[in-house]
Amino acid sequence: MVSTRKQFDVLIVGGGPAGIAAAAAAAQSGKRVGIVDDNAAVGGQIWRGDTAQSDSEAASWLAKLHGWDVELCAGMRVFDQPTEGVLRAESTDRACELEYTKLILATGARERFLPFPGWTLQNVLGAGALQALVKSGLPISGKRVVLGGTGPLLLAVAAYLKNHGARVVGIYEQASRASLATFGLKLVGQKGKLGQAFSLRKELSGIPLITSAWPVAAKGDGAVRSVVMSRGGSHEEIACDYLACGFHLVPNTELASLIGCHLQNGFVHVDQFQGTSRPNVFCAGELTSIGGVELSLVEGQIAGLSAIGAKDSARDLFGARRKMRSFAEALDRAFALRPELKHLAPAETIVCRCEDVTYGQLTQHRSWRAAKLHTRCGMGPCQGRICGPATQFLLGWTLDSVRPPIFPVALQNLVEAHEQKEHTLVM
Amino acid sequence: MSEQIAVSVNGRPVTVAAGSSVAVAIMAAVASCRTSVSGQPRGPLCGMGICFECRAQIDGAAHQRSCQIACKAGMEIKTDG
Numbered sequence: 489m490v491s492t493r494k495q496f497d498v499l500i501v502g503g504g505p506a507g508i509a510a511a512a513a514a515a516q517s518g519k520r521v522g523i524v525d526d527n528a529a530v531g532g533q534i535w536r537g538d539t540a541q542s543d544s545e546a547a548s549w550l551a552k553l554h555g556w557d558v559e560l561c562a563g564m565r566v567f568d569q570p571t572e573g574v575l576r577a578e579s580t581d582r583a584c585e586l587e588y589t590k591l592i593l594a595t596g597a598r599e600r601f602l603p604f605p606g607w608t609l610q611n612v613l614g615a616g617a618l619q620a621l622v623k624s625g626l627p628i629s630g631k632r633v634v635l636g637g638t639g640p641l642l643l644a645v646a647a648y649l650k651n652h653g654a655r656v657v658g659i660y661e662q663a664s665r666a667s668l669a670t671f672g673l674k675l676v677g678q679k680g681k682l683g684q685a686f687s688l689r690k691e692l693s694g695i696p697l698i699t700s701a702w703p704v705a706a707k708g709d710g711a712v713r714s715v716v717m718s719r720g721g722s723h724e725e726i727a728c729d730y731l732a733c734g735f736h737l738v739p740n741t742e743l744a745s746l747i748g749c750h751l752q753n754g755f756v757h758v759d760q761f762q763g764t765s766r767p768n769v770f771c772a773g774e775l776t777s778i779g780g781v782e783l784s785l786v787e788g789q790i791a792g793l794s795a796i797g798a799k800d801s802a803r804d805l806f807g808a809r810r811k812m813r814s815f816a817e818a819l820d821r822a823f824a825l826r827p828e829l830k831h832l833a834p835a836e837t838i839v840c841r842c843e844d845v846t847y848g849q850l851t852q853h854r855s856w857r858a859a860k861l862h863t864r865c866g867m868g869p870c871q872g873r874i875c876g877p878a879t880q881f882l883l884g885w886t887l888d889s890v891r892p893p894i895f896p897v898a899l900q901n902l903v904e905a906h907e908q909k910e911h912t913l914v915m
Numbered sequence: 916m917s918e919q920i921a922v923s924v925n926g927r928p929v930t931v932a933a934g935s936s937v938a939v940a941i942m943a944a945v946a947s948c949r950t951s952v953s954g955q956p957r958g959p960l961c962g963m964g965i966c967f968e969c970r971a972q973i974d975g976a977a978h979q980r981s982c983q984i985a986c987k988a989g990m991e992i993k994t995d996g
Contacts, residue, residue, distance in 0.1 A: 610956060
C-alpha cells in the first residue's frame with residue numbers, strides 16, 4: 489500500500505455545500521486549498537450526483553474553484569489527527585497524510601434512526617438513504633414507498649422519489665399539524681424558502697401528509713412488506729416495497745471531538761468567524777446547527793474567508809447568516825421528537841445493529857460506557873453512529889469521548905504511517 | 916445513464932446502469948449484503964458509508980462499503996448473506 493503526503497494552506501474536511509463554499513472563498517487568495525471527502529465525488533448528501541450536472545447549483549459553486557490552486561481528494565476518509573496540523577486518511581488503495589495550516593471542518597450530518605419492531609428488515613432505511621441509493625442507480629419507478637419519521641428531509645425526498653416514478657403512498661410525520669403550521673409561518677420570513685415550500689407543495693400534491701403519526705412495526709420476511717403506523721389513536725397497515733424512515737439529522741462531530749473542539753448541545757461551538765475552540769480550526773455547515781443548504785453556503789464562505797484572514801469580507805456575510813440561523817432554530821422547534829417515540833421499541837427490539845444488542849439488554853445498564861462494556865453496544869464498525877443517537881434519546885445517555893481511529897481502518901494503513909516515523913510497534 | 920454494465924454477485928451475473936453503486940447491484944441480485952450476529956439478513960440503512968450494513972467483498976477486498984463504491988465492468992462481488 490502506497491503512502492502519500494500532501495500539504496495545504498487550507499484543508500477542508502467534507503465536500504458538501506459548506507466545504508465547497510469554504511473552498512471557493514479561500515481559493516481566491518491564491519493559497520493552496522484541499523477538500524477531502526469519502527464519497528467518490530464531492531457534493532456531500534444533498535448535492536450527491538449534482539456536481540456532474542452542469543446546470544445545478546452544485547456545479548456553479550464547483551466552477552468557482554476552476555483556475556485556483558484547489559485539489560479535490562475524493563474517495564478519502566479521515567480517521568485520525570496524530571499531531572496538530574496533520575490528518576491521516578485512507579482510500580481504497582492508499583493511506584495519506586494531510587498537512588494543513590488552517591483546517592475547516594464541514595463533515596455534515598447523518599440521519600437519526602430510532603428503533604422499532606422490524607426496523608432491521610431489508611428495504612427499511614433512512615429517507616436520505618433511499619434518495620442516495622436512487623441517485624446511485626436503484627430503480628424506484630413503480631415501487632411503493634412509505635416515508636416516516638420527522639423533518640423537512642421527508643418532504644424533499646418524497647418529492648424527489650415521486651419525480652422519479654415512485655408510488656409515494658404517504659408521509660407519516662411525527663410532528664403535529666400545529667408544529668408544522670408554525671414552521672410554515674416562519675418560512676414567510678425567508679424569501680427563497682417560501683418559494684421552495686410552494687414548489688414542494690405542488691410536487692407533493694396527491695401524496696397524503698399525515699401528522700402526529702409514527703411507526704409501530706415493519707412487517708415482512710427478510711425484506712419489508714408492510715408497515716403499521718400509529719395515527720390519531722389507531723393503527724393503519726400500509727403495504728410497501730420500501731420504508732424510508734429517519735428522524736431528522738444529527739451532526740457528524742467525531743473528527744471535531746477528536747481534534748478537541750468544544751461542543752455545545754451536541755454541535756460544534758463556533759465564534760462569529762466560524763472559529764472553533766482550537767486555534768486554526770474552523771467549522772461550517774450542519775456541524776454547527778442543522779439549518780439546510782443556504783445556511784451551510786453562508787457559513788462555509790465565512791469560514792473560508794476567516795481562514796485566509798479576510799475578516800471584513802467575512803463580516804459582510806453576518807447579516808445573511810443571522811437570517812438563516814432563525815430558520816434553523818424554527819426547524820429545531822418544529823420537528824422536536826415527541827415523548828411517545830421513547831416507547832417505540834419493546835425489549836426484544838435490536839438497538840445496536842452491529843452487535844445485535846436489544847433494548848431489553850441495554851436498559852439493564854446505567855450508562856453508555858457500562859452498556860458498551862457489558863453488551864458490546866457501540867463497539868461495532870459504526871462506532872455508535874447509529875445506536876448512539878437512539879440511546880441518547882431513549883435513555884438520556886451521553887456518549888464516551890472519541891478515540892482514533894474514528895472510522896474502521898485497514899491495519900496496513902495504521903502500520904505504514906507509523907513505520908514512516910519510527911520503528912515502533914503499533915499496539 | 917442508459918449504458919449497462921455487467922458484474923457478478925455471488926457468482927451470478929447482474930446487469931446495472933453505468934454509475935450504479937455496488938449496493939444497488941447487490942439489491943438487484945435480490946441478495947442481502949450481510950448476515951448479522953444473530954442471523955438476520957441485512958441491507959443498506961444509511962446510504963452514506965456510516966452504518967456498515969452494506970459491507971461486502973469486492974474483487975477480493977473485504978468489508979467494503981458498497982453504497983460508496985461504483986460498479987466497474989467485471990467486478991466480483993461477494994456477500995455473506
